[in-house]
Amino acid sequence: MSMSSRQFQEWAAYYELEPFGDEWLRTGLLASLTANANRNQEEKPEPFTPQDFMPVGAVEEETTEEDPDAGWKRNKEILSMMAMKKNG
Secondary structure, three states, X not given: OOXXXXXXXXXXXXXHHOOOOOHHHHHHHHXXXXXXXXXXOOOOOOOOOHHHHOOOOOOXXXXXXXXXXXXXXXXXXXXXXXXXXXHO
């Protein structure tokens, strides 16, 4: 598998805006998914979060944004900019 220099630069820019690849976060996500699928909702009404399954201090705490869709909107803007640059 290969990647052009331009593709690498685009992914590097995307990573600067939205870092990805945190192993603890992926592990916590899978563990919380499994735990929530088997959770007794009467005994534990609140769902588990990925942070419940990570070592303390493994991942920086998320900042709460006023708009719950802000992350999705930001990703959409980034992808739109990348598409415009590729087509333009």
